Amino acid sequence: MHSTAVATSLTCALLPFQGILGALESNHCLQWRKQERRCSQKARRTLVAAQFELKPPPYSLNALEPHMSHEIIEYHWGKHQRGYVENLNRQILGSELDGMALGDIILVSYNKGDLLPAFNNAAQIWNHEFFWESMKPGGGGKPSGDLLELIERDFGSFEGLVREFKLAASTQFGSGWAWLAYKANRLDVGNAINPCPSEEDKKLVVVKSPNAVNPLVWDYSPLLTVDVWEHAYYLDYENRRADYISVFMEKLVSWEIVSYRLEMAKARANEREEERKREEEEENMSDIEAVEMYLDSETDESETE
Amino acid sequence: MALRTLITRKTLGLGLQSEARNLGFGFRHARELQTFSLPDLPYDYSALEPVISGEIMQLHHQKHHQAYITNYNKALEQLEEAMAKGDSSTVVKLQSAIKFNGGGHINHSVFWKNLSPIHEGGGEPPKGSLGWAIDTNFGSLEALVKNINTEGAALQGSGWVWLGLDKEMKKLVVETTANQDPLVTKGANLVPLLGIDVWEHAYYLQYKNVRPDYLKNIWKVLNWKYASEVYEKECP
Numbered sequence: 389m390h391s392t393a394v395a396t397s398l399t400c401a402l403l404p405f406q407g408i409l410g411a412l413e414s415n416h417c418l419q420w421r422k423q424e425r426r427c428s429q430k431a432r433r434t435l436v437a438a439q440f441e442l443k444p445p446p447y448s449l450n451a452l453e454p455h456m457s458h459e460i461i462e463y464h465w466g467k468h469q470r471g472y473v474e475n476l477n478r479q480i481l482g483s484e485l486d487g488m489a490l491g492d493i494i495l496v497s498y499n500k501g502d503l504l505p506a507f508n509n510a511a512q513i514w515n516h517e518f519f520w521e522s523m524k525p526g527g528g529g530k531p532s533g534d535l536l537e538l539i540e541r542d543f544g545s546f547e548g549l550v551r552e553f554k555l556a557a558s559t560q561f562g563s564g565w566a567w568l569a570y571k572a573n574r575l576d577v578g579n580a581i582n583p584c585p586s587e588e589d590k591k592l593v594v595v596k597s598p599n600a601v602n603p604l605v606w607d608y609s610p611l612l613t614v615d616v617w618e619h620a621y622y623l624d625y626e627n628r629r630a631d632y633i634s635v636f637m638e639k640l641v642s643w644e645i646v647s648y649r650l651e652m653a654k655a656r657a658n659e660r661e662e663e664r665k666r667e668e669e670e671e672n673m674s675d676i677e678a679v680e681m682y683l684d685s686e687t688d689e690s691e692t693e
Numbered sequence: 694m695a696l697r698t699l700i701t702r703k704t705l706g707l708g709l710q711s712e713a714r715n716l717g718f719g720f721r722h723a724r725e726l727q728t729f730s731l732p733d734l735p736y737d738y739s740a741l742e743p744v745i746s747g748e749i750m751q752l753h754h755q756k757h758h759q760a761y762i763t764n765y766n767k768a769l770e771q772l773e774e775a776m777a778k779g780d781s782s783t784v785v786k787l788q789s790a791i792k793f794n795g796g797g798h799i800n801h802s803v804f805w806k807n808l809s810p811i812h813e814g815g816g817e818p819p820k821g822s823l824g825w826a827i828d829t830n831f832g833s834l835e836a837l838v839k840n841i842n843t844e845g846a847a848l849q850g851s852g853w854v855w856l857g858l859d860k861e862m863k864k865l866v867v868e869t870t871a872n873q874d875p876l877v878t879k880g881a882n883l884v885p886l887l888g889i890d891v892w893e894h895a896y897y898l899q900y901k902n903v904r905p906d907y908l909k910n911i912w913k914v915l916n917w918k919y920a921s922e923v924y925e926k927e928c929p
Contacts, residue, residue, distance in 0.1 A: 563850035599850035618893035
C-alpha cells in the first residue's frame with residue numbers, strides 16, 4: 389500500500405541524515421518510537437502500546453518573534469497540539485490503530501473521505517509538526533536551485549507562486565491549511581495513477597484543505613504548509629488573515645526545508661516508478677512462464693499416450 | 694423567516710435608509726438588487742462582559758460580520774450580472790461564495806439577537822410554551838444545555854450549534870452546521886431559535902483554546918425571550 393511505502397521511504401532516506409535534518413522529519417521519529425515500544429501507564433498490564441509524543445518545534449517558542457509571538461506558539465503548540473496528541477493516544481489505545489505509524493493511521497482513518505474518529509487528531513498532529521518545521525527564525529527570502537527551477541516552470545515565477553499560495557490560504561473558508569505540494573504523476577482524480585507518466589506530470593501544485601485534511605490523503609508529497617485555523621493567527625493578527633499569510637511568506641518560511649522535502653519527494657517518486665517497472669516485468673515474466681508450462685504439459689501427455 | 698419579513702416591510706416606507714437602520718437592518722437599492730448592510734447591535738459592545746469581552750464583540754461585529762456582508766453583496770452583484778448574461782458557469786461558481794458569506798450574514802444577524810445583557814434579561818430561563826417544549830423534548834433545560842455544550846465542543850473546525858424548531862413536526866432539535874451553513878441546510882423546515890457561534894473568532898481572545906468554558910458561560914447572556922418569540926410565532 390502506498391502509505392507504507394511513504395512511511396518507510398521517509399525513514400530509509402533519513403537514516404544517513406541523522407543530525408538536524410534527520411530530527412526535522414517527523415515520521416522518522418515516530419518510526420523509531422514504534423520500535424522503542426513503551427508500556428502504557430493505564431491499567432492493562434499485558435498491553436504494550438506505542439504512544440505518540442508532543443514533539444517540540446525545532447526552535448524555542450520565542451524564536452519567531454515578532455512575526456509569530458511566543459504567546460501564540462505556547463497556546464498553539466502547548467495546548468492545541470498537545471490536545472491532539474493526548475486525544476489520539478486515548479482513542480487508539482487497544483484498537484487496531486494502536487502501534488501503527490502516524491502516516492498509516494492518517495490514511496486508514498481518512499477512509500476515502502468518510503472520516504473515522506481518529507483522523508482529526510492524527511492528521512492534526514502530522515500537520516502541526518510539518519508546520520513548525522516549515523518555518524525558521526530569520527526565514528523568508530527566496531528559494532534557489534532545483535526548487536526555484538520547478539517553481540518557475542510550474543508557476544511562471546516565484547511571485548506567481550506566492551500569489552497563488554496567498555490566494556489559497558486566504559480563500560480556504562473556515563478552518564484549514566494551504567499547501568505547496570509535489571504531485572508526482574498523480575491525476576486529479578482520487579487515487580488514480582497516471583498511466584502515461586512524463587516529466588511534466590511531476591508538478592508542483594498549490595492546494596488548500598479543510599480542517600485536518602492534508603495532501604497525504606491524495607498521495608501528494610507536501611512541501612510547505614501554512615495553518616489558517618483562526619487559532620494559528622488570532623492572538624497576533626485578529627481577523628487579519630491576509631497580513632498573517634504575508635508575514636509567513638516574507639519572514640518565516642524555511643526554503644531550505646522545502647528544498648530538502650522536494651528532493652525526498654522526487655527520490656520517492658523515482659523509487660515508486662522503479663518498483664512499478666519491476667512489478668510489470670515480473671508480471672510479464674510469469675505470463676511467459678505460464679505459456680511455456682502449458683506447452684510442456686501438452687507434450688508430456690502425448691508422450692505418455 | 695424573520696430576516697426576509699423585515700426587509701419586505703421596509704420596501705413600503707420612504708426614507709428607507711434611516712428607518713431601516715434604526716431597526717437594525719439597512720439596505721440600499723442598486724438597480725433592482727437588494728444588498729445588505731451591517732445591523733446595529735441592540736446593546737453596547739461591552740454590555741455582555743464578563744461573559745464575552747467588548748474586544749471580541751467589536752471585532753466580531755465590525756470586522757467579521759461586516760466582511761461577510763461586504764463579500765455577500767459583491768457575490769450578489771456578480772450573480773446578477775452573470776444571470777443577466779446567461780453565464781451559467783459563473784452562476785454556479787458563485788454559489789459557494791453566496792453560501793459562505795450569505796450564511797455568515799444570516800447566522801450572525803440571528804446571533805446578535807440571541808444575546809442580551811444580564812440586566813436586560815440575558816440568561817433568564819425560558820418560560821411559557823418554549824420552556825414546556827424544552828422539558829418535553831429534552832427532559833429539562835439542564836439536559837438541553839448539556840446536549841448543546843457537548844455538540845458544540847465536539848464540532849471539528851468551525852461552525853455553529855443550534856437549538857432549532859422543526860416547524861412541520863413541531864419538535865425541538867439540536868443541530869450543528871459547519872462553517873457558515875445556516876440551520877436550514879440541515880432541514881428545510883428548521884427555524885433557528887438559538888445559535889451559538891463556535892468559530893474560534895467568537896471566543897479565542899478571551900477563552901483561548903478552552904471552547905467548553907465559553908460554552909458553559911454563554912448561557913448567562915442567552916436571550917431566551919427572543920427564542921420564545923420565534924417559537925410562539927411558529928407554534929401559536
